[in-house]
Amino acid sequence: MKKLQKAFLLYFSLIVISVIIQGCCTNTYTIIGEGTLRAYSVDERYIPVDTISGEFILRNEYETRFSGLEDFSIISSTMATTCAEEFTNKLETQSVKITCDQDFVFDGNTISADSDFSSFEELKIDFQQFGNNTLEVHFQQSFIDKVNFENQEYTFTISSKTDNGLDFENQVTILMNL
Numbered sequence: 001m002k003k004l005q006k007a008f009l010l011y012f013s014l015i016v017i018s019v020i021i022q023g024c025c026t027n028t029y030t031i032i033g034e035g036t037l038r039a040y041s042v043d044e045r046y047i048p049v050d051t052i053s054g055e056f057i058l059r060n061e062y063e064t065r066f067s068g069l070e071d072f073s074i075i076s077s078t079m080a081t082t083c084a085e086e087f088t089n090k091l092e093t094q095s096v097k098i099t100c101d102q103d104f105v106f107d108g109n110t111i112s113a114d115s116d117f118s119s120f121e122e123l124k125i126d127f128q129q130f131g132n133n134t135l136e137v138h139f140q141q142s143f144i145d146k147v148n149f150e151n152q153e154y155t156f157t158i159s160s161k162t163d164n165g166l167d168f169e170n171q172v173t174i175l176m177n178l
Helices: 002-024 141-146
Strands: 026-041 056-067 084-087 097-100 104-106 109-111 123-130 132-139 153-161 167-176
Touching: 026 132, 026 153, 026 167, 056 153, 056 167, 132 153
Parallel strands: 026 084
Antiparallel strands: 026 056, 056 132, 097 153, 104 109, 123 132, 153 167
């Protein structure tokens, strides 16, 4: 019986210590690099594609440094015992610029190569900050309906800044088959 009590006391102590440590900790995330820009079909959001035939997403997954305890806790699956998240910098969404290396026609107007078209209403720009920092540019069906790309490769560039002054620029080349 004493062995059982000691085992229970040890396990209970570990749980209490784990809760205390997890309750006082902070996981810190910092954007430190450009990461990777990839194209995705709306139908397959997790498998990169190199040919676009309809609505699509350009996703930039920024290189992010993590510091903290992460999965230290014995009972880390409960939200009450997870560390607080702190983001030391974040993307300034108003700084996002989207360009293309070639001319294309949008709504009857020619958009010149290397012109910023991030302000088009038919694009949805979303920055997600959940441990990994991701910028998504959704080329919605309303954009696809108004655009005319030749059936060839185009290189898209996304440039952005963080609130602490870091500048990033990434490119992806995709075959437009609309």
